[in-house]
Amino acid sequence: MNKIVIERFSLQYADGTESLRNINLTIREKAITVLFGPAGGGKSSLLRCFNRLNDLADLKTVDGRILLDGQDILDPKMDVISLRRKVGMVFARPVVLPMSIRQNICYGLEVMGEKRRAKLDEAVERSLKQSALWDEVKDRLDDPAIALSGGQQQRLCLARSLALEPEVLLLDEPTSGLDPISTSKVEESLQALKQNYTVVLVPHSVQQAARTADYAAFFLQGELIECGEGKNLFTTPADKRTEDYVTGRFG
């Protein structure tokens, strides 16, 4: 099943720094799709369009369509708030909000209007287990979240997104600041999560891309060079540029 369909999508920032040109890409349901390529290729920009977080940026042109379950999310009439509840996001640097661990996870639900204590507690436990953090923090849920280690903070951010039970999970280099052990923990949780969620990942290395990808798309300077199943793309790429990048000849 196709979850997100991108059709002839172009984007340009007002300061002319980064742009995307004529992107056509399909993202499958309940699988990990990896968007990779050298920095400045437009991967994060595309990711931030999936939940309209780019609304705040200074954009010059946005063209084309991005369909989520057949509905154009770039439509100005789109309810951005409910879109963001359906499409969760985890950022490169863990951003814990200045509150306790429990409040961090409940925040998204509370702004939705959920007040029932039992529901909130259940969401806290479920999402922390999903992000493999429960055992480490279950005894100190009311401690300030900022006291957690970097890896724990990032998994807390993952849990915070999962608490909303989104359909799509966007991850923008979620392990770029983490040590190898934390990284593998996050990657393990992703493998478990793809049973139920559509995951779109911008990895922080080609190795991570190759390890995690069910499907992969290679971006170079705002263009989509090649996309396909991960196991093909990383072993027998069709395009010379993809091959050069994957084998480490540049980037």
Next chain:
Amino acid sequence: MESNLSWREYVITRAIRASGYSAVVFVALIFYFLLREGLPALTEVPLGDLFSLRWYPIEKYFGILPLITGSLIVTIGAGLVAVPFGVGTAIFISEIAPRWAREILKPLVELLGGLPSVVLGFLGILVLSPALREMLNLPTGLTALTGSLLLGGIAVPTIVSIAEDALDSVPRAYRDAALALGATRWQTIWRVTLPAAKSGVLTAIMLGVGRSIGETMTVMMVTGNAPVLAATPLALFSPVRTMTATIAAEMGEVASGSVHYHTLFFIGIILFLISLIVNITASSVVFQSKKRAERVLS
């Protein structure tokens, strides 16, 4: 060449050190003279008389309570006006206004902060006080309320400027994270951005309020200057006299070294203590949050 360089080095270091110490010396001197001129009031006027309700220095009544309450009510009124208005404006400029509007508004507000207070007082006498008299059907428009509104106006630029800096320095990522969780813009501001900038916003409020306590010219022009005890909030609608206005109005005519003269300096000491307390509170709030940040980072 070498000796020339080290000689210049020596002079510059000394010059910088001297200017640094001179600031400390000046503050110490001011404090010393304030105490020397003001403390005799304590021996010349019995303590019970000093803190009584009548300020008629010509007839030897030196009760400063009406002046203290006058300053307090005007300042509290100014705070009630300036805090919501100032913080609201700061939020608008930093979070809501489009970029071009922000680039116009911020310098404009800061320019407003440089407006001489005598000009504001003039506007108060000509425009605000007749309008208030008409609107509220008061015997006179020169009231504590008039002073509060104008002082609020004076404090707003200070609050806006500092609070906006604090809000602006909250990392973008916080906002992104809250928005990505489906929070509305208002929920993001209220639950995430504002708490994250709390210490800066509190400092802004303290400095703004501190400025309105010390303000003299405007209040002297518009509050009516009647030394009446302001005991209830209703006193907002009648004339009051503040400590600063009393000193400014009477210092020129008082006989040097008289009891009246010493009492005016004693009022100065009290004013000094009040602004000291406000400043210490402000910096301890900032200091606390700094310590917390250091603890977290280490």
